[in-house]
Amino acid sequence: xxxxxPTLLILAAGMGSRYGGLKQLDAMGPNGEAVLDYSVFDALRxxxxxxxxxxxxxxxxxxxxxxxxxxxxxIPVELAFQDLNALPDGFSIPEGRDKPWGxxxxxxxxxxxxxxxxxxxxxxxxxxxxxxxxxxxxLSEERNESEKRQYSMVGFELHRTLSDHGSVARGVCxxxxxxxxxxxxEMKKIVGLxxxxxxxxxxxxxxxxxxxxxxxxxxxxxxPSILPHLEGAFVEFLKAHxxxxxxxxxxxxxxxxxxxxxxxxxxxxxxxxDWFGVTYQEDKPVVQGSIKALIEKGVYPENLWG
Numbered sequence: 001x002x003x004x005x006p007t008l009l010i011l012a013a014g015m016g017s018r019y020g021g022l023k024q025l026d027a028m029g030p031n032g033e034a035v036l037d038y039s040v041f042d043a044l045r046x047x048x049x050x051x052x053x054x055x056x057x058x059x060x061x062x063x064x065x066x067x068x069x070x071x072x073x074x075i076p077v078e079l080a081f082q083d084l085n086a087l088p089d090g091f092s093i094p095e096g097r098d099k100p101w102g103x104x105x106x107x108x109x110x111x112x113x114x115x116x117x118x119x120x121x122x123x124x125x126x127x128x129x130x131x132x133x134x135x136x137x138x139l140s141e142e143r144n145e146s147e148k149r150q151y152s153m154v155g156f157e158l159h160r161t162l163s164d165h166g167s168v169a170r171g172v173c174x175x176x177x178x179x180x181x182x183x184x185x186e187m188k189k190i191v192g193l194x195x196x197x198x199x200x201x202x203x204x205x206x207x208x209x210x211x212x213x214x215x216x217x218x219x220x221x222x223x224p225s226i227l228p229h230l231e232g233a234f235v236e237f238l239k240a241h242x243x244x245x246x247x248x249x250x251x252x253x254x255x256x257x258x259x260x261x262x263x264x265x266x267x268x269x270x271x272x273x274d275w276f277g278v279t280y281q282e283d284k285p286v287v288q289g290s291i292k293a294l295i296e297k298g299v300y301p302e303n304l305w306g
Contacts, residue, residue, distance in 0.1 A: 004049070004116040005048060005116070005140070006047075006048050006049065006116060006117040006118055006119060006136060006221075007048065007049065007050045007113075007114060007118040008040070008050070008051045008052070008118070008119050008121065009054070009107065009110060009114065009118045009119065009120045009121070010036055010040075010051065010121055010123050011103060011106045011120065011122055011123060011218070012036065012053050012054060012063075012123035013054050013055050013081075013082035013100055013106055013109075014100065014122075014123075014124075025059075025062065025066055025067065026278070028278070028288050028291055029288075029291055029295075029300075029304060030292070030295070030302055030303075031302070031303045031306070033070075033291075035124055035126050035277070035278065036067065037071070037305070038126060038291070038300065039121060039123075041071075041304055041305075042127070042128070042131075043119070043132050043136075044071075044074060044075055045129070046129075046136040047136045048075075048119070048132070048136060049075070049076070050075065050076045050077075050078070051075055051076070051077045051078070052077075052078045052080060052110050052113050052114065052118075053067075053078075053079050053080070053123075054080045054109050054110050055080075055082070056082060057081045057083065060079065060081070070304075070305045071305050074305075078113050080112075080113055082100055082101075082106045084098070086108075086109060087238065088231075088234070088238065091238045094243045094244065094245060096245050097244075097246075099246050099248070100248070101234075102247075102248030102249040102251075103120075103248070103251040104230050104234050104237070104249040104251050104253075105234060105248075105249055107120060107226075107227075107251060108227070108230055108234060111230075114224055114227065116224070117139040117223050118222055118223075118224075119135050119136075119139065119221050120218065120221075120222060120251065121218060122217070122218045122277070124278050124279075125217055125219070125275065125276075126275065126276050126277060126287065126290070127154065127217065127219050127271070127273060128273020128275065129273060129299060130271050130272060130273040131154045131219060131271035131273045131275075134154065134269045134270075134271055135154055135219065135269060138152045138269060139221050149223070149225050149229075149258065149263060149264040149265070150266075151220065151221055151223065151226065151255070151264055151266045152266060152267040152269055153173070153216055153219065153221065153255075153268055153269065154217070154219040154220075154221075154269045155173060155175075155214040155215065155269070155270055156214070156271070156275045158170065158172070158190070158198060158210075158211050158212065158213045158214070159192070159196065159198070159212065160275055161217060161275055161277070162190065162192040162198060162211075163192075163277075163279050163280060163282075163283055164282070165280040165282035165283060166191075166279065167188075167189040167190060167191045167201060168190050168279055169187065169189070170187055170190050170215040170216065171184045171185065171218075171250070171252035172185050172186075172187050172209070172214075172215055173213070173215060173268070175268045180265055180266060180267055180268065181255075181266035181267075182259065183256055183259065183260070184216055184255060184256045185205075186250050186252055186253055187200040187202065187207065188202045188205075189202040192211070196211050197210055197211050198211045217275060217277075220251065221269075229263070233253075233254040233257065234249050237249040276290050
């Protein structure tokens with residue numbers, strides 16, 4: 001019996017505060033395609049079998065009309081909703097909080113829809129065709145998880161993921177000689193410097209960086225066994241930070257805790273695909289130009305769903 005085709009889980013519930021709008025739906029391709037259209041297109045031709053979007057309920061109607069309508073007849077699509085009120089028993093929203101609880105909470109919003117190996121990505125990051133191919137192959141292989149959870153991550157070089165228009169948040173990774181992840185540290189305010197190096201300018205963790213570090217762009221390969229760990233980690237996060245207005249529970253942080261506790265092995269996959277994304281409005285022309293160049297090279301059709 002052939003293995004189940006993996007699912008693509010797209011996190012699209014972020015508020016886009018630095019971007020100034022719903023960048024998940026913003027047109028980047030020549031026929032109104034958003035970045036996530038290219039993600040679905042790449043996933044389809046790589047061999048993924050289903051797409052699950054995590055969105056906010058307040059833009060469900062626009063999302064169905066402007067996004068799913070374009071490709072919903074080509075691959076099964078399901079929606080999950082990240083709701084601030086969706087908290088474990090005993091916890092409540094602190095006064096003044098309107099920010100989502102982070103990527104771990106977003107994945108948990110879709111837990112009832114994830115029955116097969118799945119890739120987790122950001123809606124506004126363009127990862128490239130080859131990245132989906134290498135992760136789909138990895139997720140399609142049978143795994144025996146009797147001892148340790150076995151996951152994967154597609155890594156990118158830090159200098160290829162920076163914005164010229166402000167700071168970015170990245171998970172800075174270390175890997176061993178076998179290509180397995182040994183640690184991932186979430187850095188919230190990385191800025192590129194004129195000499196090609198970078199610096200995390202977060203006052204709580206100021207670090208100088210070479211720019212060649214391997215970073216997580218939230219392109220992870222998981223199996224459903226990650227879900228109970230995320231649930232437990234989210235409860236512990238709420239105990240420590242549940243009264244704060246802006247703290248978030250990040251998937252890379254949970255994965256790092258599992259690695260340090262010897263509960264998981266994470267294989268680092270490398271891709272030579274170009275990564276680009278939209279953090280700020282000023283990034284939009286760069287992304288549009290990059291997509292145009294890929295169309296001219298024949299990597300994508302001009303009308304993606306035509």
